Amino acid sequence: MSTFENRFRLSRRDLLAQTTYGVGMIGLASVLAGHSEASVTPLAARPPHFPARAKRIIHLWMNGGPSQVDTFDPKPALQKYAGQRPESTIGLTTQNGTGGLMPSPFRFTRHGQSGLEISELFPHVARHADDLCVIRSMHTNTPVHEASNWLMFTGNVQPIRPAYGSWLLYGLGTENENLPGFIVLGEGQPVNGPSNWSSRFLPGIYQGCQVVLPGDYRPENALANLHNASLSLQGQRRELDFTQRLNDLHRERVGAENAFGARMDSMELAYRMQISAAEAFDSRGESQQILDLYGLTGLNAGAPPNAKNDLRRTTFARNCLLARRLAERGVRVIQIYYGNQQPWDTHGNNSSAHQSLAGNVDQPIAGLLTDLKQRGLLEDTLVVWGGEFGRTPTTQGSNGRDHNHYGFSMWLAGGGVRGGLAYGATDEFGFKAVENRVHVHDLHATMLHLMGLDHEKLTYRYSGRDYRLTDVHGEVIRDILV
Structure with a gap:
């Protein structure tokens, strides 16, 4: 027998093993012929607990923790007590040792009919002052990046719970079953990576879908x-x-x-x-006027940026534009991470770093708010801005700021929140939340409420108990609702 014949020779055992599957499938086909297909997709839209003010969330995530006293929480007392360490701040220890109080070099001015005070770092966003609800009294559990990221996205300081985006899909489904209902945009991997948008013990279809499209991507290849x-x-x-x-x-x-x-x-x-x-994801059909609005001036939406354009800024701007496109196509939750890892983590050169960082995000964010508003989408889109914590009003080294979980700022816009409002307050130095304090659990309860869900009723049975996003905590911040 030739080598060729021997190679394709079958023993009786081989013949039975290989034909059994085929014979079995013939019989199985008749069984399956009358078997009904799955009736309802798990992403099908479901009614909320009560009428919702918002249909979707766009979360603008400033990886690393922006400084509240340089952005949305003016503290003139820092100038008066510069270099000193008042007694009220001595016991507020953070992850690293810090020195005396360091004033912000950035000027705060009032904007809009509300007179909301905003730093000169955000001149474009400031034009939307009357749309912003700035929560100046946020606080969280720990000054550690990883734990604070998990808490902000999942309601727990350990990576063991589903992300809030997964909870929203589980509770509401999506308005467009041809797209993921929970999409994460950004560049590279942020702190914690996929555990920030994991569905954990919820069904896997509710997991966030990460899409990484750098500023120089070409839509035809996306x-x-x-x-x-x-x-x-x-x-x-x-x-x-x-x-x-x-x-x-x-x-x-x-x-x-x-x-x-x-x-x-x-x-x-x-x-x-x-x-x-x-x-x-193909934005080539957008007009030059829209591109200009997001700060993509001179760029065809399908062409890479030229040498004069900052790739990180372009990436963020394009992701803001894509967020609007996804929002109007029924995506329930869209998160945009600015930068890889944690660029807002300014332990050194805080002022110059914030100037650069804010310069990269200011116009794209304002463009997103304008675009949503002129299309009638802002009224039922909740936009959230912030990081995992804030930064100390005291110095780290000569010109940096350490992590600060005692008090920091976030802002919300659209989706049923009151615009032109500064809610809560930190102490005179911007170190600790002291008035109308808002914990992350309260923020989550409010986000769910605006989406028409009762955070105490949105539960999932797992391992012998009912779980929820806010665990046993959280109060809706009713004072900020329209």
Whole structure:
């Protein structure tokens, strides 16, 4: 017998093993022929607990912790007590040792009919003063980046709970089943990476979907990996239907969900994304007027930035524009991370770093607010700005600021919040929240409330108990609601 013949020779055992599957599938086909497909996708829109003010959230995440006393919380007393360490601040220890009080070099002025005070670092955002609700009394549990990121996104200082975006999808579903309902935009990996947008014990279909599109990407090549080069859409549909029927049979037999079900849901979503995702992420059809609004002046939306454009700024600006496009296409939660890792972590050269950082985000954020407003989207879109904590009004080294979890600022806009409002207050130096204090759990309770969900009723049974985003904490901040 030749080598070729021997290579393809089958023993009786091989023949039985290889043909059993084929014979079995012939019988299985008749079983599956009358088997019904899954009735409702887990992403289908569901009614809220009560009428919602907001339909979606856009979260602008300033990785690292912006300084409140340089941005949205003016503290003239810092000038008076510069270099000193008043007694009221001595016991407020942070992650690193700090020195005396350091005034902000940036001028604060009043803006809009409300007269809201905003730093000169944000001249474009300041034009939206009457749309902003600045919470100046935020506080959190720890001055550590990782734990504070997890708390802000999941309600827990450890990576063991679902992200708030996953909770919202679980509670409300999405308005567009051809796109992920929870999308994360940015560049590279922020602190904690995917654990910030994990679904944890919630079904895997509610996991956040990270899309990294750098400033020099070309829209025609975006999400190219979604397309199957081997199968047509019809072929993929038949393959998915057959595999899903097998999974349904298995689920009926074992009487429970299984990990493969989550994978099938993801495959279904990827299939549907081939139809609409490329269009959603392709901004080449936007007018030059819109590009100019976001600070993309002189750029065709499909061309890379030239040498004079800052790539990080361009990336953030394009992501802000994409956030508007995703919002109007029914995506429930959109998070935009500015920069890789934690650029706002200004332990040194705080003033010059904040000037550069704010310069990169100011116009794109203002452009997003303007764009949403002129399209009638801001009234039912909740925009959230901030970081995991603030920074000390005292110095670290000669010109830096350390982490400060005792008191910091965030702002909200649209989606049912009162504009032109400064809510709460820190002490005279901007170190600790002292008036109308707002914890992260309160912020989460308020975000869910604006989306039409009662944070105490949005629960999921897991490991013998009912879990919720706010655990056993959280109060809705009713004073900031319209």
